[in-house]
Amino acid sequence: MATITSARIAPPSDRFPPGTLVGAYRGNAWSGADKTVAPTGAADATATVAADGSLTFSGLTDGTSYHAYAAASGAPVRFTTRHDRADDIASALVGGAAGKPRYGMRMSIIADSILGATVANGLAQRGGDIASYASAVSGGRLVVMTTAGVSGETSAQLLARINTDIIGPGITDTLGIICGTNDASTGVPVATFLANMTAMVDAAEAAGIAVFLCTPPPNPSGAQRLLSAKYVQAIRYLASRRDLPVVPLREVWIDPTTGGYLASYDNGDGIHPNSVGRLAAGQAVYNTLAPLLPLGSVNTALFATADSPNMLPNGLFLVDTNADGVPDSYTKTGASITVSLVDATPDGVRGKWLRIQDVTNTFGQVNPADISTGFAAGDKLALSCRFKSAITSGSALFGIQFIGAAGNPTVRPALGGVPVVPGVAYGYMETVVPAGTTAIRPQYSGQGTGMDFSLGEPQLINLTALGIA
Numbered sequence: 001m002a003t004i005t006s007a008r009i010a011p012p013s014d015r016f017p018p019g020t021l022v023g024a025y026r027g028n029a030w031s032g033a034d035k036t037v038a039p040t041g042a043a044d045a046t047a048t049v050a051a052d053g054s055l056t057f058s059g060l061t062d063g064t065s066y067h068a069y070a071a072a073s074g075a076p077v078r079f080t081t082r083h084d085r086a087d088d089i090a091s092a093l094v095g096g097a098a099g100k101p102r103y104g105m106r107m108s109i110i111a112d113s114i115l116g117a118t119v120a121n122g123l124a125q126r127g128g129d130i131a132s133y134a135s136a137v138s139g140g141r142l143v144v145m146t147t148a149g150v151s152g153e154t155s156a157q158l159l160a161r162i163n164t165d166i167i168g169p170g171i172t173d174t175l176g177i178i179c180g181t182n183d184a185s186t187g188v189p190v191a192t193f194l195a196n197m198t199a200m201v202d203a204a205e206a207a208g209i210a211v212f213l214c215t216p217p218p219n220p221s222g223a224q225r226l227l228s229a230k231y232v233q234a235i236r237y238l239a240s241r242r243d244l245p246v247v248p249l250r251e252v253w254i255d256p257t258t259g260g261y262l263a264s265y266d267n268g269d270g271i272h273p274n275s276v277g278r279l280a281a282g283q284a285v286y287n288t289l290a291p292l293l294p295l296g297s298v299n300t301a302l303f304a305t306a307d308s309p310n311m312l313p314n315g316l317f318l319v320d321t322n323a324d325g326v327p328d329s330y331t332k333t334g335a336s337i338t339v340s341l342v343d344a345t346p347d348g349v350r351g352k353w354l355r356i357q358d359v360t361n362t363f364g365q366v367n368p369a370d371i372s373t374g375f376a377a378g379d380k381l382a383l384s385c386r387f388k389s390a391i392t393s394g395s396a397l398f399g400i401q402f403i404g405a406a407g408n409p410t411v412r413p414a415l416g417g418v419p420v421v422p423g424v425a426y427g428y429m430e431t432v433v434p435a436g437t438t439a440i441r442p443q444y445s446g447q448g449t450g451m452d453f454s455l456g457e458p459q460l461i462n463l464t465a466l467g468i469a
Contacts, residue, residue, distance in 0.1 A: 394448005
């Protein structure tokens with residue numbers, strides 16, 4: 001095992017004033033009512049707080065369990081070094097006795113319209129937004145829980161709804177914050193912007209949610225562009241003080257010769273990214289978070305017999321009794337679309353792909369019957385799939401619609417369109433059955449000249465009914 005000779009976190013570490021950190025010991029924690037009696041054996045690592053508030057560690061062995069005690073936290077802090085990541089140790093201690101929240105696969109993003117997704121009917125309306133693209137390219141390591149984008153909002157407005165949209169539902173492990181465009185357009189001072197961002201980080205971390213920050217996008221106006229650039233400095237300053245990852249959205253999208261968007265990423269108004277820009281941003285989100293995420297991935301359909309908990313019939317598309325390319329229990333609508341079943345195993349996917357193609361730009365779908373049993377209002381559902389696309393125009397989707405609920409809302413964990421997500425992607429989301437729902441209508445549909453979308457391993461699970469959530 002490797003030895004970490006030194007690790008340091010920059011000041012100030014507010015929870016560890018100088019003189020309060022006792023030390024770091026291998027094995028058992030301190031004993032005694034005042035937690036000052038060291039365990040058997042001498043300290044084999046040191047942890048000190050300098051006068052400037054910085055934490056310094058030395059002599060730590062990778063993969064070894066240690067305990068540290070700081071009077072300010074009220075309890076010993078246990079941590080394990082790993083992967084020579086000394087910063088992880090500093091991060092755990094700065095978080096106090098409970099440690100800083102760890103980054104998990106269940107991601108939400110709170111944002112303005114830059115996200116490319118909104119909240120309507122109490123449900124996320126998405127597909128082709130930054131969060132969904134990040135999930136799609138992550139190989140199942142990131143799943144989208146909430147896409148809370150509201151057009152025109154400033155950092156103060158995001159702060160005002162973070163409890164309602166993100167913290168209150170209790171479904172988020174990892175939160176991204178994207179804002180700054182509307183702050184710049186309304187002249188919000190840098191100090192105010194920084195205070196709002198800090199308050200959002202405080203609120204999320206207090207709820208056990210790990211946070212990542214995003215630099216705001218390029219801005220078309222000279223004065224606003226300057227203010228927005230100052231926000232970038234504020235974000236990176238906050239991130240350095242709080243040990244937070246930063247997704248470089250501005251750096252991905254910006255034309256360095258003009259300070260505006262690169263033409264290939266601009267949707268035409270100089271303010272919002274187009275779909276190609278959102279895909280690039282989603283890739284940047286995943287690239288930034290990948291080293292911090294757990295190694296697990298989402299669950300999709302494993303088998304297709306009647307004793308499966310999957311609420312979707314013929315989940316691996318293995319049965320096509322009349323060999324017409326439409327799987328049993330499904331009905332094709334729309335004469336212009338071509339439907340076929342293709343062996344999916346070469347792509348590492350179980351069963352067959354349900355491939356839907358269109359050459360005439362006419363809507364078509366291949367759907368099973370509505371689901372009218374096995375759920376109740378308030379139940380939490382998990383919807384997942386694998387998908388790939390070779391679309392040159394148009395789009396295709398996989399989702400469910402809640403019939404009878406206000407507005408008959410639709411949720412979509414997977415959408416294929418332009419730009420094409422590379423390789424085989426995952427779609428996953430968790431949602432709650434809204435009041436008034438009388439049936440759940442699965443949707444496998446698309447439209448567009450050149451639309452070519454393949455769906456595999458679709459699964460709909462009632463987590464509440466299974467006793468999981």
